[in-house]
Amino acid sequence: MLGSISMTVSNLKYRRVILKVTGEVLAGAQKFGIDGTMVRAFAEEIKEVKALGCEMALVMGGGNIFRGAEAGEWVMERATADTMGMLATVINSLALQDALEKIGVSTRVMSAIEMRQVAEPYIRRRATRHLEKGRVVIFAGGTGNPYFTTDTTASLRAMEIGAEVILKATKVDGVYDADPLKHAGAKRYGELTYIDVLNKELKVMDSTAISLCMDNHLPIIVFNILQKGNIKRVVAGEDIGTLVSTGRK
Numbered sequence: 001m002l003g004s005i006s007m008t009v010s011n012l013k014y015r016r017v018i019l020k021v022t023g024e025v026l027a028g029a030q031k032f033g034i035d036g037t038m039v040r041a042f043a044e045e046i047k048e049v050k051a052l053g054c055e056m057a058l059v060m061g062g063g064n065i066f067r068g069a070e071a072g073e074w075v076m077e078r079a080t081a082d083t084m085g086m087l088a089t090v091i092n093s094l095a096l097q098d099a100l101e102k103i104g105v106s107t108r109v110m111s112a113i114e115m116r117q118v119a120e121p122y123i124r125r126r127a128t129r130h131l132e133k134g135r136v137v138i139f140a141g142g143t144g145n146p147y148f149t150t151d152t153t154a155s156l157r158a159m160e161i162g163a164e165v166i167l168k169a170t171k172v173d174g175v176y177d178a179d180p181l182k183h184a185g186a187k188r189y190g191e192l193t194y195i196d197v198l199n200k201e202l203k204v205m206d207s208t209a210i211s212l213c214m215d216n217h218l219p220i221i222v223f224n225i226l227q228k229g230n231i232k233r234v235v236a237g238e239d240i241g242t243l244v245s246t247g248r249k
């Protein structure tokens, strides 16, 4: 449990990370929207990891509110639907910012879509400065472009800010050979290469995001965010979840 893990900055394996949070996580037990209890619990965990000296940037998804591809197939212009999805990520980012600031964590929301009254515009050098100053940076608005996802945003921003790893927070313990919520016998992979993920069409992140990580040798760790203390365990280098990398040690 979270309270029993004691470590200091010297125990950290990763000093600068991108945490990709899928919108569904914020919905908690609900299927849609934002569950306040969930957001508060999540903020507490981030605070504890931050206190260890880990520089944290978050990329918020928006699937708990709106996914462009789903509406695009239906009646809407895809680009418009995707813009709505990107705005959903801003709503989630503000919810998390509020929860973090309430418990004394200094944050900045940086949006890829300019909306100065709401969030800072995304400027790479400013983002790294915020991290150096100990602020949690929340990247909102995806990449700012339709036809992309927040997984790709996480890969892109990770490269831009020099993050050592992408932590992909999900509701299951890692990557499985079948959906563990539907198949009792599903097996979890401890490690995978990018090529495995692409060839087996495993649902880690979309192929654009995986390719970007592969081209730039950026490791991804897929882990269960619902298990208390897991963000801490991952940044400390504990072997949980599934590591996706080049496979070379």
Ligand code: UDP
Pocket (backbone or CB within 6 Å): 021, 022, 023, 024, 060, 061, 062, 063, 064, 066, 067, 068, 069, 081, 082, 083, 084, 085, 086, 087, 088, 089, 141, 142, 143, 144, 145, 146, 147, 148, 149, 150, 151, 153
């Ligand atoms: N989106 C987009 N461009 C981006 C990032 C996101 O158009 O660079 C839109 C897209 O419609 C997507 C929605 O925003 O479905 C929400 O993001 P995502 O599906 O990645 O959220 P998650 O599944 O992680 O909650």
